[in-house]
Amino acid sequence: MFASPSYAQQRTSAYHQSSSSLQVSSIDGINASYPKIKSPSNYYTQFYKDGVLVGIESTSSNSRRISGEIIIDTPIDAIWSILTDYDNLSVHVPNLVDSKVINNGDRIVGSTPRVYQRGAQKM
Amino acid sequence: MNIAVVSILFISLLLRFGFEFGADVTMDMTENVFDNAEPNKMYSIDFECVDSQFFSSFDGAWVIQEYDATKTMVKYIVDVKPKGPVPVAALEWRIKEDVPINIMSVAEAAAKRADIVKREMSQKEYEQLEGISSQKTQPQAQVPRSSLAQELPPSPQEQADQSSNNPLQQLAENAKQTAKQVLPEPIYSFSRRAVKTVDKANPLTRAAIALSPNPVGTVLAMTLLSGDDSNQDTRRSKPAGETRKKSSKENRLSSKETLGNNDVGWYEDETLSTYLKKKK
Numbered sequence: 001m002f003a004s005p006s007y008a009q010q011r012t013s014a015y016h017q018s019s020s021s022l023q024v025s026s027i028d029g030i031n032a033s034y035p036k037i038k039s040p041s042n043y044y045t046q047f048y049k050d051g052v053l054v055g056i057e058s059t060s061s062n063s064r065r066i067s068g069e070i071i072i073d074t075p076i077d078a079i080w081s082i083l084t085d086y087d088n089l090s091v092h093v094p095n096l097v098d099s100k101v102i103n104n105g106d107r108i109v110g111s112t113p114r115v116y117q118r119g120a121q122k123m
Numbered sequence: 124m125n126i127a128v129v130s131i132l133f134i135s136l137l138l139r140f141g142f143e144f145g146a147d148v149t150m151d152m153t154e155n156v157f158d159n160a161e162p163n164k165m166y167s168i169d170f171e172c173v174d175s176q177f178f179s180s181f182d183g184a185w186v187i188q189e190y191d192a193t194k195t196m197v198k199y200i201v202d203v204k205p206k207g208p209v210p211v212a213a214l215e216w217r218i219k220e221d222v223p224i225n226i227m228s229v230a231e232a233a234a235k236r237a238d239i240v241k242r243e244m245s246q247k248e249y250e251q252l253e254g255i256s257s258q259k260t261q262p263q264a265q266v267p268r269s270s271l272a273q274e275l276p277p278s279p280q281e282q283a284d285q286s287s288n289n290p291l292q293q294l295a296e297n298a299k300q301t302a303k304q305v306l307p308e309p310i311y312s313f314s315r316r317a318v319k320t321v322d323k324a325n326p327l328t329r330a331a332i333a334l335s336p337n338p339v340g341t342v343l344a345m346t347l348l349s350g351d352d353s354n355q356d357t358r359r360s361k362p363a364g365e366t367r368k369k370s371s372k373e374n375r376l377s378s379k380e381t382l383g384n385n386d387v388g389w390y391e392d393e394t395l396s397t398y399l400k401k402k403k
Contacts, residue, residue, distance in 0.1 A: 042402065052223035056215060063180065063204035064215050068222035071196045072230045076189040078237035079197060080166050082229055083185055084154060092232035095221050102149070112154075114173065118147040119221075 086115045095119055148181050149174040164189040177214075180204035199226055216395045320345050 036047040045056045057065040072079075082092060090096040096117055103114035150170040157165040165188040172181035183201030190196060199222060203214050303311055321329065321342055328345075335341045 049219075050223040050227055052226050054219055054222055056219055059202065060204075062211050063202060064211060064218075065200065065202050066215065066218050066222055067198065067200040068226045069196065069198045070226055070230070071190060071194055072234070073193050074195055074230060074233045074237050075193060076164050076166065076187055076195045078233040078240065079187050079195055079229065081236060082233045083168060083187070086152065093225050093228045095224055095228075098147075113152045114149060115152055115170075116147070116149045 086113060089117070146177045147175060148172055148178060150181070175206065177206055177209055178203055179206040197226055197230060212399060213395060216398050317342050317345075 036045060038045050043058050047054055052068045052070045055065075055067040055069075057067075059065050082089075086099055086101050089099040093099075097120040098116065098118040100116055101113045102116050150172050153169040153171075155167045155169065157167070165186070167187070168185040170181075170183060170185075172178055175181055180202055181204075183199065186196075186198040186200070188196045188198075201218070201222075203211070203218060205211050205214050302314065306314070321332070324332070324345070332338050332341050332345075
């Protein structure tokens with residue numbers, strides 16, 4: 001019914017074989033040769049965008065599950081340190097105007113920080 | 124009425140009133156470290172929307188899993204449900220654009236950070252090596268210095284002096300500065316040219332100059348014969364400049380190309396209506 005996981009893996013590995021670092025130069029080619037995959041009745045759509053495998057799933061008529069996946073040539077700890085640095089996330093992510101922890105200043109491991117984020121999307 | 128028409132109407136209304144879609148979300152983050160995922164490390168952040176103007180649901184997760192020492196899988200999943208009159212198609216249209224951008228920008232930031240960490244590590248190693256080598260060589264050299272200047276910390280000027288160790292070089296530099304200030308411009312430039320011609324001359328000519336009965340006169344004659352170097356330079360630099368300009372243009376172009384390839388397309392030239400049409 002949907003694209004098999006092996007398809008996604010093949011494409012991701014093809015992308016990573018073609019580029020040694022964070023270069024996304026070959027992606028246009030992939031986008032061109034592997035167009036959107038849709039399930040019947042548009043329940044699930046999957047496509048590549050900027051090297052990221054994007055999936056849109058209609059979980060109901062009024063809700064969506066949107067996902068993105070990629071394998072990158074960076075150690076896991078570096079990514080973790082960026083993702084958990086909530087106060088500086090808006091520095092790295094251009095779509096975020098503001099991002100800050102609002103409940104506790106001193107972070108405790110295993111705690112649940114409450115984060116306020118504001119997007120910069122324009123329509 | 125069909126959903127597409129409703130959403131287009133809605134968006135056009137927003138645009139009509141100069142509305143900017145700035146979605147704000149307050150989320151609770153739960154950080155998980157999966158210890159049982161050995162040998163491959165796996166971390167995740169679950170986020171749950173507690174307050175938002177636009178979303179009645181904005182829950183999801185970042186999942187990162189180690190493939191090997193350098194490769195990591197990054198996955199982002201979000202369940203979105205609009206609040207109020209916002210059509211879900213509008214959110215879908217916007218978020219499907221944002222997801223790759225967000226992932227790639229996080230990846231780029233992480234790559235930069237990893238680079239910095241690497242550089243710091245190598246710097247530390249370098250300093251350690253340096254420390255070992257200085258321990259081996261320095262003690263003898265340090266004895267007189269420490270006995271003489273133990274109480275007085277070196278003033279900035281002294282430090283500057285130490286940086287350019289050669290006193291002859293310093294003298295020459297000072298002489299040059301005073302000459303520049305004292306001598307009128309044509310004489311100064313001529314003398315500079317004379318020095319340059321001597322510098323440029325091959326060892327044999329230099330020996331000939333040194334052995335000649337009137338070295339100064341020889342140098343002056345050579346300088347005059349060599350012609351106005353500065354003029355030649357400018358004449359030569361014109362076409363060179365052009366080529367340089369060209370090459371810089373090319374460089375700019377090529378860098379743009381690479382940038383274009385690396386760049387995440389911020390806003391695809393696709394409106395909501397065309398997106399919905401394509402979907403049909």
